[in-house]
Amino acid sequence: MLNPLNNDDMDDYVQRLNAQLRKMPPQERAEELRQHLEAQARAHEELGATPAEAMQAALRSFGDPARIGRKLYWEWRQTRRQRAVSSLLPFLLGTMIVCAVPLLCFAWMNSQGIGDFPGFPRYCLLLGFTPLLTGTLLGLCFPRRAVRLMVTASAIWIASFLLLNAARFYFWLGLDSLRFYQELFSWAFWDAFGRLTFGVLSAHIVSTEKLGRRYGLRLSDLRLRLR
């Protein structure tokens, strides 16, 4: 029967290691290394070392915990960034397609003389792209709170839209030349709302498990601040 391991030394070691891994999810922290240390210490004991000597030998062979922790954290961060970018790309691509389709439709209608919409590129790109991208990003940043997020995001969008309308910004954009100018407020509002909701939902459906639980992507990671 082997003697109990000298757990104080190991706890101290693992604690110093985990100090570098605070931002990582619990399952990614030092549990695996703790198991390795225990197995190695037991192997030393089987060769005749005392528990204290066995643990010291195991800790020595592992090296500086702060250095290992920094390396592990760096690798985890790289992995997370890589995966987050690869997850964002389909959304960005989808967003661009959703903006490109109405853009092409307006352009085609203009060329065929079906209508005259001189302000359409700015409309499609700014009023179309912005809420869709905003919704997608918010959905990605808060993957576990989709419903609450949708309400919050919608409220933010409505408030900002009303504010911008109050500044009569659509005159500045030149949207007054659109045929549906009379209904611009309600039309654009519901269009923006729909795009925002679509963005939040699509991000939520695809990313809940992947981004929320595995990579822990947060708003702060994207260097955005939501007040």
Place this chain on the structure above:
Amino acid sequence: MSSDQELKKGSTPILILAVLADGPRHGYAIAREIERRSADALSMGEGALYPALRALEREGYVTSEWQPQPSGPARRIYTLTDSGRARMAQQIASWQKFSQAVDGILGGIPHAQPT
């Protein structure tokens, strides 16, 4: 990256991939297998093993999974992927090329005789 730079960078990844080519293993078993196969000539820096495994996982050469054990806590088991197997073959070819080149040079030098 040239084969020279790759070799200078360290042989840890190729050793890990070679060990995993025989089947899935946990970290401790990987370290012990490297020692065993090299007859204790190569000793894996235990602490360096895990960042190397994470890097290999990020590159897609290995995958890992926490598997429950019949006795004791779950262990993280690493498995070589197809892309890891291809990478290993590539690295082995680079290593052999390098090794043959060095042998070609060192082979012509007479061994020093102990006095």
